Amino acid sequence: MKKILILFAHPAFHKSLINKTLMEAIKDLDGVTVNNLYEKYPDFFIDVPVEQKLLTQHDIIIWQHPFYWYSAPAIIKEWMDLVLQHGFAYGTHGRALEGKWAMSCISTGGRKEVYSAEGKNRYTINQFLAPFIQSASLCRMENLPPFVVHGSNTLSRDDIKKFADDYRKVITLLRDNEIDSEQLNTMEYMNEIIKHDA
Template sequence: MFKSIIQLTNLKSDLFMAKKKVLILLAHPSLHRSAVNAPLFKQAQKINGVTAVDLYYEYPTFHIDIDKEQQRLLDHDVIIFQFPLYWYSTPAILKEWQDLVLEYGFSYGEDATALHGKTFFCSLSAGGKAEAYQSDGYNHFTIRELLNPMEQMASLNGMIYLPPFALFESRAASETGHLQQHLAQWQILLEALVDDRVDLRRVQKLQKLNQYIDDIIKKD
């Protein structure tokens, strides 16, 4: 009796607040050594409405199941690439995933609208300092600029592109305490995405998702 009441109220809140389904595609080729991405992934797994997929676990030989992955995309509203930044881009399997899954006729090309209106962004960790990712910095480009191919990929597929959620100086993050802060922000961000409380239009213009976590959550 009591249980069914709870179920009923859950149902009610579902009805009143449109829940979004979030898909995280993690690419980390050596997860057993990971200090940032592993805890982020673990935390995401526990959140209702979030599907967290470890691509290297599922496709250790890179034989990606195209049908399965396309179905996954259809089943979700928010797509996140989670990865450590390798040579200013994703680890190899995420590139392979794009090459295979985002087929002509499925997500781009004539009458292909499978991904239209879905939200897309990258959650990444980088070894360099935040200051290095500036036009006058060591890496000469901002992180958002470096991810331009992703932005254009999203655009060609008709998706709403958000700036990256990034952690810099990731090698020292657990000692400096930045990891804890990042994890807390990650939680807030994912919950807000599930509850559809993110002001997409405002966020789109930013350089990074991080600094604005508190602002992006609409006051109820």
């Protein structure tokens, strides 16, 4: 069984619908640790040794957050700047994360169609996630496709519940090492691994 660390960041958790529902759906799973960064560090004083120890204790690292300004809420950047130190996460002797898996789980206000070369936002989600993908690569981690919830304002409670159920299935498959690595290469989003009847 793989151990999964969710690096959860929502600066207005009391207003969250999507991320709160997703997080509620997975937080009781064995082998899953939810690390709620805004709750833990409201003053942004991140405890680097504590965070590094958490990383070494897990096999799969997931950044879960709403998409803010085509990126992540600020504490994720602060966490990356401080925790992914040279000599720990990268560099000749920085091999603490080698072979672990990295994934983003994000919700966006924008619908899927606007995240394309022809769409209003001009770039795909995977293009916007380049800093996360390349940071993980620099740290010798393997990247998984992101789990994405688009069009957050347009979703019904039932829609959100379905995304939360799928997220729980994805996390369970990852934890139990039941992901087909061939299939990973063909997917844009991790959501696609869960089959729905037409």
